[in-house]
Amino acid sequence: MATPQEILRNPFLNKGTGFSKEEREELGLVGLLPSHVQTIEEQAERIYEQYSSKTSRLEKRIYLMSLFNTNRTLFFYLMGQHLREFMPIVYDPVVAESIEGYNHLFMRPQEAAFISIDKPESIEKTLKNAADGRDIRLIVVTDAEGILGIGDWGVDGVDIAIGKLMVYTAAAGINPAQVLPVSIDAGTNNKELLNDPLYLGNKHERVYGEKYYELIDKFVATVQKLFPESMLHFEDFGRSNADVILNKYKDKILTFNDDIQGTGIVCLAGVLGALNISKQKFTDQKFLTFGAGTAGIGIARLMFDEMKRQGLSEEEAKKHFYLVDKQGLLFDDTEGLTEGQKAFVRSRDEFENADELTNLEAVVKAVHPTVMIGTSTQPGAFTESVIKEMAAHTERPIIFPISNPTKLIEAHADDLIKWTEGRALVATGIPSDDVEYNGVTYKIGQANNALIYPGVCFGAMAASSKVLNEEMISQASHALGGIVDPDEPGAPVLPPIDKLQKFTTTVAETVAQSVIDQGLSKENVTDAKKAVANMKWEPRY
Template sequence: MTTMLLQQLRARATPLDKYLFLRDLQRDAEDQFYQLLLRHTEEILPYVYTPTVGEACQRYSHLPISTRGLYLRATEAGSFLDKLRAWPQQIIRVVVVTDGERILGLGDLGAGGMGISEGKILLYTAAAGVHPHLCMPVCLDVGTNNQQLLADPAYKGLRQKRLTGQAYDDVVDEFVRALQQWQPYVLVQFEDFANHNAFRLLERYREQLCCFNDDIQGTACITLAGLLSALRATGTSLLQQRFLFYGAGEAGTGIGELIALALQERHGLTREQGREHCFFMDSQGLVCASRNNLQHHKLPFAHDVPFQRDLISAVRHLRPTALIGVSTIHGAFSADVIQEMAQLNDRPIIFPLSNPTSMAECTFKEAFRGTAGRVLFASGSPFQPITLRRGVVHYPTQSNNAYVFPAIGHAAVLTACSHIPEEVFLLAAEALAHMTTLEELDQGLLFPRFTHVFDVSAELVAVVAQYMVQQGLGKQPADFESVLAAEQPLRAGRTAWEAYGRSKMFYGPDDSTSGPLAKL
């Protein structure tokens, strides 16, 4: 059956056509959809998530689709708990929520942001085996400042300017309180909130419930994992690196903070000394101490260095070992910039992380050719490999958050974790960085192939869950010992936590090892 479905999918003319085919399949034949998703994850993922989901969010109100998630509209304030209690599934463990203000690199898409929650929630199942019926996508519709949407007769969201200030905070707070009252335990993933709310909301709720912001913490985790993996190829340590970020928003500064934490925890620096390894460019130029127009989240990285107006000047002055793009500016890593990085470094690290593909700072081909093939590369969107003479293939690495956040979330669910500290993301990054084989590194891959993501997730779930229990953040599940007894003897090299985590993974509706919801 999946072979026939795959052929039907491939016959669709455009990525958006494939997206619509898969949505229809999920609605009309759910079991077949999940069989296809779980058996052919690497091929399916670009159509249910990035890069295709960006176009889907832009055109959401015009597409012939039924919304799969829950809208909580500002005009319905006071009734959020009732709406949650009316949801068809009454056992929910994972929620992905957005307010649609900063969808990928596409900006304010209002109610169309639902598409990002619907796409992202699928990754918990596709990458880490969380049962799909335990997952719920949510969009907080608080209006939009996108004039094109407000003028569109087909727009399905509230026709009003975005709420701000206390009115906005009240909507988010009602959502959080209603969710906590509805579910005894739930993991909340904040997704694609704008900078001015993302940091603030994370700081406000991170100690109150089990939550994280994927754009800040998930991106930081996968990027640090890629950097640590690249350093295995260079034979150098994190302490020897200078990181230059093009873009100083939530993704970039989140990465910078996790790098600083790694330098503090693993190399004995202070957090401030760790931050001194990270430099940022924003729309005005280099973030530095002489500037007086910096947002709060940039101030920790405002070092006492001369101001530089443009990227090539900053590269020449700072001499970075790694260049990380989080700007959503297509082509920002010009040929001159790439060649300068190649002159400065034997193995330049170049990560154009912006999504979707049309927003990437450079392509794999541009980075590869500009460095004579010496680049250590990772991008937010997928690129095609390069085949040289004699059939030698060099592969680009996709720095896909799906390697880490679903596994972290699954570990949190299994242990009923109270909150998720930054150390969890550091631990996960380090574990992932050491899963890549030397053969894969030689081929340009900084992570294991995504076809092995279930194995990657199983190992990460084990590492993170064990840490959560040891640190008192969560507790050992009540059935832990009984499940392990049934799993004896453990497969060689498999820890108790990995065996337990694997036993709780959803492998598809046709797999005899996938049990009922109660087992989760």
């Protein structure tokens, strides 16, 4: 049994001033706390008052992380009370500031597991030590090579895994004692980190190829051995590895890649929501993805799969997609194409001016897209001239600049509404304020993966699914996209973040039902709503 001091130091057990008089007697805590027993509501009021006194977003995050390290239940109770306010602080975009300062801000590892490519023999010991006897059901793992917006941050990127798991608990209700953040430290190519004497990771360049994949294989096998009921969520792996890893495991284990699948799901849901408003057909749309990395390809792939679901052949569906990267429009003879990009390239003989299609505006003029999604991290790339050219050829242009953080967004919502005279259907990757234009208040949806991945994965876990497949993903997108009110003037294409818990449950139940309908439940679950409700954890003492 844990000693009184161990209980007070354990964030999964500690209640602080919330321990009842009976618990204090039973656990040996008499005299170790002030005498008044506080309710969780009273504790939350005190903590929020202290939080509100912090002047910068990073200070607010550091304070909340201190609470997270001390008392998980109180942390998630408070987050549930202030979800819209806390989401950008504990997750995106402030998590980027936290990662960039990780070596200088480090205080505690926050129950994460750190796996080094230089010591593959320690994987099992590492995972056991980090789990500390807990029943792990969900693992978020990152090697932090491709953190959207800031790139390669080596071991410092563990904060992205910790932040993702916070959202899982706050949105879906996964028990925080059943999750495990994992850092795969394969080195880093970030010179700033390699030259920083305080850098906490391996001080060598990234390892690629056979040695890297052997480490991933050993890690996955060890997870399956130690935590056979767990789901494995891959996060922010580089574009050369992300697709390879997902394709190797997606049909074998319950796994998910948020950059490939999560970004695609939320964008598909946003497009479906937009089309509910515009009353247009999905199969009539032309998609231009600006930024053909992991996220951009993931988005194109899910849109393509939806085209086929709605009746188009593979050949017909591919005609609706255009990828634009730093070289311009991607053709089948473009050098250095990834496997994911090759599926959506065009032929030069389709265009009379193929050699001129080297920038976004030229491509927009040539193809007249109806949907344009930005994952480029090129700030301001959706210029007024680009947007007006697009809007000249479609009644309700669907425009999603989703690069983040804020400094990297392709265009701001107020400009997009103004440049299209209120016709654009907009979602952004960052939180955006309402836009007032010509007497209408336009609510801007946030194309944030947090809208979708907690419900998708929670539903699959609740139903004890063997895998997470495209049918479940499609069902989830339709569930989220169907929540918008198409008749409300200025309606958002995606539901607001402050209703995250409610619609996450809707998505989770939809995915769980899909698992049941496909006969993929390992435990023969038959009631989706009951399965989701039974798995939910509530932040209460």
